Amino acid sequence: MHHIQAMQRPKAGAWLTVTGNGLHCGPGGFHIDPARPVERAVITHGHGDHARPGNGAVLATAETAAIMRSRFGDQAGRIETLAYGAEKRIGGVTVKLVPAGHILGSAQIVLEHGGERVVVSGDYKRRRDPTCPAFEPVPCDVFITEATFGLPVFRHPPAEAEIGRLLDSLKVFPERAHLVGVYALGKCQRVIALLREAGYDAPIFLHGALQELTALYQAQGVPLGALADATAADKDAMKGAVVLAPPSAVDERWSRRLPDPLTAVASGWIRVRQRAKQRNVELPLVISDHADWDELTATIAEVAPGEVWVTHGREEALVHWATTHGINARALALTGREEETGE
Ligand SMILES: [Zn+2]
Numbered sequence: 001m002h003h004i005q006a007m008q009r010p011k012a013g014a015w016l017t018v019t020g021n022g023l024h025c026g027p028g029g030f031h032i033d034p035a036r037p038v039e040r041a042v043i044t045h046g047h048g049d050h051a052r053p054g055n056g057a058v059l060a061t062a063e064t065a066a067i068m069r070s071r072f073g074d075q076a077g078r079i080e081t082l083a084y085g086a087e088k089r090i091g092g093v094t095v096k097l098v099p100a101g102h103i104l105g106s107a108q109i110v111l112e113h114g115g116e117r118v119v120v121s122g123d124y125k126r127r128r129d130p131t132c133p134a135f136e137p138v139p140c141d142v143f144i145t146e147a148t149f150g151l152p153v154f155r156h157p158p159a160e161a162e163i164g165r166l167l168d169s170l171k172v173f174p175e176r177a178h179l180v181g182v183y184a185l186g187k188c189q190r191v192i193a194l195l196r197e198a199g200y201d202a203p204i205f206l207h208g209a210l211q212e213l214t215a216l217y218q219a220q221g222v223p224l225g226a227l228a229d230a231t232a233a234d235k236d237a238m239k240g241a242v243v244l245a246p247p248s249a250v251d252e253r254w255s256r257r258l259p260d261p262l263t264a265v266a267s268g269w270i271r272v273r274q275r276a277k278q279r280n281v282e283l284p285l286v287i288s289d290h291a292d293w294d295e296l297t298a299t300i301a302e303v304a305p306g307e308v309w310v311t312h313g314r315e316e317a318l319v320h321w322a323t324t325h326g327i328n329a330r331a332l333a334l335t336g337r338e339e340e341t342g343e
C-alpha cells in the first residue's frame, strides 16, 4: 500500500519558525525583529516594535544601524551593516536586504535556503517617499507581510494631496501657526520632505523631541531644507509657519507657546480618525507609511508567492483574500508588534 504522505514535499518555509522571541531562522541561527534580546538578530527597520536594544550580534542596513545607535546607544548591539542588494551567507542561509519603502533604512529580508526563497517584508508601503528608496518586489515562495491596514475599507489618499490641504490652510490662515502632530521616526521627515517637494521653502519649526532623528536623516543625506527649534523661537516668527511636534504635544501645555495654533495630525487612516474625534484636531491628514488594502493585495499579486504568512495588523481579511486567489495563507501569531511608532 502506498503512503502518499511520505512523498509529499516538506512544508514551504519549514526552516522558519515562530518562537517566543519572534520569527526564527533555524539554519541561519538568527531571529528577525526579535521581541526580546537574542544572540543574533536581523532587523528590518528602526521602529521600536521591530528594533530593540540588548541583542548580541545585529545585521541591518547602515541607516537602520545609525537609527539604532542613536536610540539605544551602547545597548544597540554589535551591528554589522549590509548594503541593499548585497548578499551575506549566515550558516546555511543567504541573506539579502532589499528596500521596503517604509522609512529611512527600512529593508525586506530576503532569505534563501534549500532552493526556497522567503521574503520577510517587515513594514512597507508602495507610495513614493522622498526619504527612502522605493519598495522592490521580489518573487518568492513564501511572502511574509504585515497587515496594519488589512481591510478593504482602508484606502489612503495620495500623500501629496494631503500636504496640499496643509498648504491651502496656511494661505487661508496666514496668522496661525500650523501645528502638525507627527511620529519622530519617519513621519516627521517624510512630511518635511513632501512640503519641500511641494515648493514650501520657509523654515519649518521642530519640537525638541523630533530634532535628533531629523538631524540623523540630514546626516544620512536626506535634504530637508531650513529647520528651526520651536522651543527657542520667537512667538511671532511662528505666525503662519509649520510647526511639527509629537502627537502627544499637540494638545499639551507645550502648544500654548504658539501663535493661535491650528492643530493637525499626520497619520494613517484610523489614528487620524480616532484623534480627530477625541481631540480637537482641525486638520486630520491621512499620511501613512504602511501599505493600504490595495497596496497589500497588489504586492501579493506581484511577488506571486506560493504562500503568504501575515504578521501584525488585521490578518483575517488578507488571509481570506489570498486564499480566494489561490494562494495558501495563514496568520502568524507574533508577539510584541505594536502600531505606536510608525503608522
Ligand atoms: Zn511595525
Ligand SMILES: [Zn+2]
Binding pocket: 045, 047, 102, 123, 342
Ligand atoms: Zn515600522
